[in-house]
Amino acid sequence: MSLLNLQLKVWRQNQGQPGHFQDIQAREIPDHASFLEMMDIVNERLIQDGGDPVAFDHDCREGICGMCSMTINGIAHGPEKATTTCQLHMRKFRDGDTIWVEPFRAKAFPVVKDLMVNRSAFDRIQQAGGFVTVRTGAAPDANSILVGKEVADAAMDAAACIGCGACVASCKNASAMLFVSAKAGQLNSLPQGQPEKDRRTLGMVRQMDKEGFGNCTNQYECEAACPKEISVRWITKLNRDYALAAAKEAFVGVQEHAEGGD
Amino acid sequence: MSLDSKTPSGPMALRWSKHKQDSKLINPKNKRKYTVIVVGSGLAGSSAAATLSELGYKVKCFCFQDSPRRAHSIAAQGGINAAKNYQNDGDSVHRLFYDTVKGGDFRARESNVHRLAEESVNIIDQCAAQGVPFAREYGGGLANRSFGGAQVSRTFYARGQTGQQLLLGAYSALNKEVARGGVEMHTRSEMLEVVVVDGHAKGIITRDLMTGKIEAHAADTVLLCTGGYGNVFYLSTNAMGCNVTATWRAHRKGAYFANPCYTQIHPTCIPVSGDYQSKLTLMSESLRNDGRIWVPKNKADIGKPASQIPEADRDYFLERKYPSFGNLAPRDISSRAAKEACDAGLGVGPGGRGVYLDFAEAIGQFGQKTIAERYGNLFEMYEKITGESGYKQPMRIYPAVHYTMGGLWVDYNLMSSLPGLHVLGEANFSDHGANRLGASALMQGLADGYFVIPTTIAPYLVTQTPGNVTTSHPEFTKALEDAQGRTNKFLNIKGKRSVDSFHRELGLMVWDK
Amino acid sequence: MARDKAGLTEALKRIPELREEFWSNVKVPGSGAAANPELEKAGRVADFMEFAELLCHDALDREESCGGHFRTEHQYDDGEAKRDDENYCYAAAWEHTGDLSKPKLNKEQLTFEEVHLSVRSYK
Numbered sequence: 001m002s003l004l005n006l007q008l009k010v011w012r013q014n015q016g017q018p019g020h021f022q023d024i025q026a027r028e029i030p031d032h033a034s035f036l037e038m039m040d041i042v043n044e045r046l047i048q049d050g051g052d053p054v055a056f057d058h059d060c061r062e063g064i065c066g067m068c069s070m071t072i073n074g075i076a077h078g079p080e081k082a083t084t085t086c087q088l089h090m091r092k093f094r095d096g097d098t099i100w101v102e103p104f105r106a107k108a109f110p111v112v113k114d115l116m117v118n119r120s121a122f123d124r125i126q127q128a129g130g131f132v133t134v135r136t137g138a139a140p141d142a143n144s145i146l147v148g149k150e151v152a153d154a155a156m157d158a159a160a161c162i163g164c165g166a167c168v169a170s171c172k173n174a175s176a177m178l179f180v181s182a183k184a185g186q187l188n189s190l191p192q193g194q195p196e197k198d199r200r201t202l203g204m205v206r207q208m209d210k211e212g213f214g215n216c217t218n219q220y221e222c223e224a225a226c227p228k229e230i231s232v233r234w235i236t237k238l239n240r241d242y243a244l245a246a247a248k249e250a251f252v253g254v255q256e257h258a259e260g261g262d
Numbered sequence: 263m264s265l266d267s268k269t270p271s272g273p274m275a276l277r278w279s280k281h282k283q284d285s286k287l288i289n290p291k292n293k294r295k296y297t298v299i300v301v302g303s304g305l306a307g308s309s310a311a312a313t314l315s316e317l318g319y320k321v322k323c324f325c326f327q328d329s330p331r332r333a334h335s336i337a338a339q340g341g342i343n344a345a346k347n348y349q350n351d352g353d354s355v356h357r358l359f360y361d362t363v364k365g366g367d368f369r370a371r372e373s374n375v376h377r378l379a380e381e382s383v384n385i386i387d388q389c390a391a392q393g394v395p396f397a398r399e400y401g402g403g404l405a406n407r408s409f410g411g412a413q414v415s416r417t418f419y420a421r422g423q424t425g426q427q428l429l430l431g432a433y434s435a436l437n438k439e440v441a442r443g444g445v446e447m448h449t450r451s452e453m454l455e456v457v458v459v460d461g462h463a464k465g466i467i468t469r470d471l472m473t474g475k476i477e478a479h480a481a482d483t484v485l486l487c488t489g490g491y492g493n494v495f496y497l498s499t500n501a502m503g504c505n506v507t508a509t510w511r512a513h514r515k516g517a518y519f520a521n522p523c524y525t526q527i528h529p530t531c532i533p534v535s536g537d538y539q540s541k542l543t544l545m546s547e548s549l550r551n552d553g554r555i556w557v558p559k560n561k562a563d564i565g566k567p568a569s570q571i572p573e574a575d576r577d578y579f580l581e582r583k584y585p586s587f588g589n590l591a592p593r594d595i596s597s598r599a600a601k602e603a604c605d606a607g608l609g610v611g612p613g614g615r616g617v618y619l620d621f622a623e624a625i626g627q628f629g630q631k632t633i634a635e636r637y638g639n640l641f642e643m644y645e646k647i648t649g650e651s652g653y654k655q656p657m658r659i660y661p662a663v664h665y666t667m668g669g670l671w672v673d674y675n676l677m678s679s680l681p682g683l684h685v686l687g688e689a690n691f692s693d694h695g696a697n698r699l700g701a702s703a704l705m706q707g708l709a710d711g712y713f714v715i716p717t718t719i720a721p722y723l724v725t726q727t728p729g730n731v732t733t734s735h736p737e738f739t740k741a742l743e744d745a746q747g748r749t750n751k752f753l754n755i756k757g758k759r760s761v762d763s764f765h766r767e768l769g770l771m772v773w774d775k
Numbered sequence: 776m777a778r779d780k781a782g783l784t785e786a787l788k789r790i791p792e793l794r795e796e797f798w799s800n801v802k803v804p805g806s807g808a809a810a811n812p813e814l815e816k817a818g819r820v821a822d823f824m825e826f827a828e829l830l831c832h833d834a835l836d837r838e839e840s841c842g843g844h845f846r847t848e849h850q851y852d853d854g855e856a857k858r859d860d861e862n863y864c865y866a867a868a869w870e871h872t873g874d875l876s877k878p879k880l881n882k883e884q885l886t887f888e889e890v891h892l893s894v895r896s897y898k
Contacts, residue, residue, distance in 0.1 A: 001536070001612070014809065015472070032535045032649065040762070041538055047760045047804055047813070055812055057328065060501040061541045064426055065332040083646065091649050112472050113810040120449060123329050127441040131434035132393045136313040136712050137384070139391035143348060146402030156395040156421055159430065163331055192393045265868055265883040274889045326815075363890040367842035367858065369866070372889055452815060471815060474808040494823045494830060505819035506826045513829075518868035518881060522826070523834035526843045527776050583854070592895075594776075594843060594856070601776045661776060667843060668833070671868040671883070679868070679881075691866060696842025749807045752817045757800030761816045764797045765823065771789055772827050775782035 003028045004090060007098040008042065010054055013111045021100075024054075031091040035078065036061060036068060038090055039101075056115040061086040063227065066162035069169070070115055071102040076166035076225040084164065084227040104169035108176070108212040119165050121211040122179065129203030130183045132192050145191055158186040160228040167222035167230075173214030178222035180208050181238035182230045188241055198245035205242050265518075268673040269373045275356070278377040281674070282717050286724045293318035295728035298719070299466055299481040301453045301508050303330030305425075305432055305704060306687025307487030309711030312435035315444030317716055322479060323436070323445055324468060326452045326503055331433045334489060334501040335707060338425025339546060341407060341417035342704040344382040349406055353414040355379045362702060365411045366667075366695025369521070373674060374692045381709040386418055388712055392431040396420050410547070410592070411699040422546070422639060428704055432711070454745040456484060456512045456683065457738055463512070463683035464731040465738060467745045476745050478733040482726050483682045483719065486512060487711065490666035490688040492525065496769025498663035499531060499544045509670050509689050517678035520691035521668035526698055529596040532647050533616035533660035537766075542662040543647060545640050547700075550589045552624035552633065553657070555580050555600070557608040557617050564610060568618060568656045579603055579617075594697065597661035604660075616658035625653065663773075665703060667694040675718035676710060682722065686710035779847045783835040787828065791876065794824040828875050836880065839863045860892050 006026040013019025024046075029038050036058050043053035059067040068085040072078035078088045093099065101115065109117040147155075159182075167178035184204050187193030193200070216235060223232045270277040270284070288296070296319050300311040303325035311323040325333060345358040359379040363370060390396060390404070397405040397419050406415045420427035439445040448468065455467040457478070465480040488508040492498040513519045530549055531542045556578045558564055563571045579599055584591045591599070600617045603609060610616050625633050630653055634641065641652045648658070669691040676684045676692070687707040694702065732738075797820070805811040840849040840856035841863075849857040870879040 030536050030538060033538050034540075034647075037538045037540050040540055044760050044762060047802055050804075052804060053813060055810055059327060059332055059503050060334060060337050062337060062543050064423065065327075065334070065336050065501060066329075067327060067332050087646055089647065089649065116810060118472070119328055123331075123437070123440075123447075123449070126434065127437040131438040132391065133438060134388070134391040134435075135316050136309075136388060136435070136716070139384075139387040142346070142386045142390035142396075143403045145390060147398050148402050149398045149400050152395055152398040155393070156397075156427075159395045159420070159427055160423065162426070163329065186395065187393045190393050190395070192391055265881055267883055360890050363887070364893075364895065367856070367895060368860070368864070368887060368890075368892050369841055369885065371866070371883075371885060372887060376889075452818075454818065469815075472810050474806070474811065491823075491826060491830075493819075494827050503819075505822065507819050507822045510822040510826050513869075514871050516871070518870050519826075519829060520866050520868045520883075521833065522830040522869070523778075523837055523844045524842060525830075594845065595854075597776050598845060598854070668830075671866065679870075696844055746807075748818070748821075749814065752801065752803045752814060752821075753805075753807055755799065755801050755803065757802045759796075759800050760802055761813060761820050764793065764801060765816070765820045768790070768793060768820070768824060768827055771786055771793070772830065775778065775786035775831070 002031050004031055004093060004095045006093065009098065009100045010114070011102045012054070012114055015112055019111065029090055033090050034061070034086060035070070035072070035088040035090065036086050054115060055113040058086060063087040064162060066164035069104045069117060069164055071104060071169055073100050076104060076169040077227055082227055082229050104165050106168045106174035106213070108174065109165060109168065121213070122163050122165065124211065125176070125180060125204050125207045126183060128207035129196070129200035130187070132187060133196060147191060151189060155186045155190050158182040158189070158230065158234055161230050162228055164227065166225045166227060168213065170221040170225035171214065172219065172221070173217060175216040176208050176213040177216040177235050177238065178226065178230055178232065180204050181234035184241065185234040185237050188237070197241065198248055201238070201241045201245045202249065205238070265671065265679070266673065267371060268675060269371065270674065274372065274376050277373050278380055285717055286721050288720050288724060290318050292728070294320065296320065296723050297322065297481040297729065299479060299484045300324070300487060301466060301485065302333065302487035302489065302689070303436070304333030304335035304487060304489060304687065305429055305707030306711040307333070308429065308432035308436045309708050310485055310487060310686055310715050311445050312432065312439050313712050313716045314719070315439035321439070321445045322448065322481065324448045324451045324453060326450065326471060328450055330436055330447065330449065331430060333429060334504055335429045335704065336426045337501065338704055339422045340409060341419035341424045341701045342385070342428065343409070343416050343701045344386045344418055344705065345379055345416060346383055346386060348404060349415045351414045353416050357414065358382060358416065361412050362693070362699060363695070365697060365699040367697050368695065369524070370693055370695030377714065378693050378706060378709050381713045382705050384713055385705060385708045389428055389431045392434055394420060394427050394431040409700045417701045425704060428708065432708070453508045454511065455741045456515050457741045458515050458680065459731050459735055459737045462681045465733065467741045469745070469749070476742060476749065478738045478742050480731055480733045480738065482728055483684060483722060485684045485686060485715065486670065486689050487686045488689045490669065491522070492663045492666050494769065495663045495773045496765050497534065497539065497542050499528065499542050502541060509685070512670060512678065512680060512683055516680040517683055518671040519668070520671035524667035524696045525663055526665040526667060527594065527597040527661045528664035529593055529600060529661045530619070530659050531662035532644060533611055533658050535612050535648070543643070544662070544664060545644065545659070547593070549619060549637060549640060552636065553589065553619040553621050554578055554623060555589050555617055555619055557603045557610060561607055564608065564614065568620070577608070600661055611658045616660045618656035619659045620656035621652060622656070665698055667691065667696060667698055675721060676715055677722060684715060684719065686715060777845045777847050778834050780835065783831050786831045787835070790824065790828045790831065797821065797824055825875055829869055829878055832878055833867055833869065836867060837863055858894070
């Protein structure tokens with residue numbers, strides 16, 4: 001194990017106030033440490049020296065909860081492909097490196113403090129249709145709904161999205177299309193999701209627009225940054241589903257809200 | 263005091279049905295008058311909040327994360343058990359019940375375990391209907407895998423992320439109810455106190471983690487779905503935020519804490535590599551099917567690369583001690599044997615806290631391609647964290663705290679000894695006894711939330727006048743002041759040591775002793 | 776993983792000392808009126824400090840080995856866990872008394888009507 005000396009440029013900001021970069025020396029960082037453990041060490045020293053520790057979101061630290069969210073050297077979750085910030089390790093950096101650490105930036109993700117942002121817009125998009133309306137206890141036997149293996153596997157590919165927001169942070173327009181298309185796509189491609197497909201698609205896309213996310217201009221930075229390697233083909237599917245649903249709405253009418261749907 | 267578990271009598275297989283039949287009901291018009299607080303939004307919390315809202319109760323749900331979807335249920339990999347018998351291999355509710363009681367080393371309550379086994383089948387139906395992408399066979403039916411402690415194949419799974427998919431299912435049900443207006447969701451809110459009025463839990467005090475505002479919330483009953491206490495050891499496989507605060511504050515207000523000494527240690531975790539380490543990562547124990555576990559026989563060989571230690575100087579200690587089970591000896595036995603070897607000074611890697619898990623023989627026998635097909639994702643994860651390739655040199659593993667079977671004591675209705683306080687999922691003590699079988703944690707969280715509490719909450723609520731306690735009650739004022747006072751106290755100590763340094767020291771103390 | 780009386784007694788002595796130091800020497804920067812992760816951690820660790828003591832009391836009280844709880848004093852010659860169904864077939868439900876060093880033990884006796892008590896064996 002070797003030790004690294006690094007120069008950090010960390011975004012500092014309090015809610016509702018302008019932010020700035022702060023220079024922080026990260027000395028003698030074990031190269032076996034994860035990026036967040038490096039931040040732990042930095043914070044512990046800041047506390048000892050009477051400074052203000054850097055606030056950042058994190059929880060499971062095994063790449064599945066989607067809480068961690070740092071833009072490292074301009075890349076959401078940092079330079080390693082298919083890796084969340086918590087799974088990025090310091091051996092990927094070199095002694096003497098300067099590392100820029102920023103929050104996931106987007107108009108729809110306001111900064112709470114330093115590197116913490118508010119991603120509740122994602123929850124509201126899900127509330128606008130990211131579900132199958134099935135009452136607890138009203139489900140038929142699981143094997144009465146057959147789902148072909150290929151269909152189930154594809155749905156699982158979409159379902160692997162951890163809702164971290166790297167797609168938004170990496171997009172020059174701060175578009176949430178990869179996230180929304182994965183969430184809608186999972187349910188829209190399964191037989192269980194068919195009855196509400198149009199309502200779901202219209203509801204989720206419109207809520208996404210309302211939250212202030214930008215438009216997708218097909219640059220696909222999102223796929224490159226996604227720690228779960230969600231494919232942009234889900235965006236194609238969402239565009240198709242949306243066009244169909246919007247056309248149907250124009251001609252026949254689609255009920256957008258859950259009330260009275262049954 | 264003798265504890266009344268309120269367990270129904272009669273034949274085991276009929277108890278739950280009988281209890282449901284005998285339980286009081288509340289008519290839909292009156293349900294709307296009751297407010298239920300749900301603390302925690304993991305499998306137990308989300309499923310309970312969604313289902314109670316569907317039934318017509320007013321629900322307020324709280325979680326400390328920025329979204330309910332991030333609760334630590336998400337990290338469960340392997341799967342969820344259910345007595346569906348889709349494999350036609352002789353499984354049944356009785357067999358799942360039997361395996362769970364025995365696996366728990368006869369320290370669980372039989373009636374609860376039987377109910378759990380009965381509800382297991384409904385869970386799979388519910389989740390499949392929500393669109394949880396379970397693994398399927400080519401014919402479209404659900405696939406199963408085998409898991410420890412059972413002779414049948416009854417584990418349902420969604421790739422290596424069953425926990426995340428089940429939680430996203432429960433979260434989608436929760437979202438449906440938030441959209442309908444039945445659930446008021448409070449994210450980034452941490453519970454600091456339970457408020458007790460005239461001996462009953464009638465609300466909570468929370469801190470908004472974005473603004474710091476301390477607030478009071480009143481309800482007719484409170485549900486704690488706040489998970490386990492594994493982080494008392496500092497290093498565990500739990501998420502960083504997992505904590506005992508909700509259950510401990512409730513304990514201080516009168517809820518009994520049952521069997522806290524029952525903690526589960528998982529043998530195949532990636533070992534600690536230094537003092538900076540913040541958590542431990544679990545690798546599926548399926549690795550033990552092909553990996554051989556060993557340490558050097560001689561202390562002189564400890565620092566050498568594994569490849570330079572000849573076969574004769576290696577101690578395959580599990581194969582030696584348990585010739586019939588070998589490397590597949592049960593979790594607790596394997597964990598203890600690894601610790602003994604390390605305590606004897608034979609451990610490998612940083613700090614001597616590790617044993618080898620060696621795939622050389624399996625690679626020689628089946629080829630690297632086959633081993634990669636079986637465990638590729640685990641080898642990748644290991645390499646990401648350690649920077650070493652498990653194909654080229656043995657992996658190093660060490661046991662870590664994984665799950666806690668103890669928790670707040672609850673009766674058959676999931677109510678604690680503090681009236682009005684219900685406890686669900688890992689936070690209660692009820693179903694796993696002294697040891698939990700693999701793929702049973704997800705099952706318990708969802709059984710409690712989707713199917714048990716929606717029935718067992720009514721017998722308590724009918725004894726209460728809805729809405730008769732509000733946050734203007736003096737007990738709320740006092741609890742608010744206490745919580746604010748405690749917060750100020752932390753800030754005013756202005757000592758010399760960081761919180762983490764205390765936590766690390768405490769963890770080592772509890773782990774070593 | 777393996778506990779014994781001496782170790783648990785030692786822990787029960789040291790945990791209250793550490794707790795006392797915590798309450799006089801912890802450093803929590805920042806303010807209570809904003810996002811403050813260190814303050815959140817302080818609250819959680821303060822509770823772990825109290826809970827840890829109860830965990831050790833329970834482990835000391837349970838003079839048997841079962842499941843995840845292994846007391847080195849209670850094992851068979853081959854190292855298998857030795858349960859004591861005669862004396863410990865209960866759930867230990869601890870009551871807070873206001874004094875963390877003296878929790879009160881309440882017992883729920885466990886009865887096994889369907890699955891008969893037996894020793895787990897892996898041989």
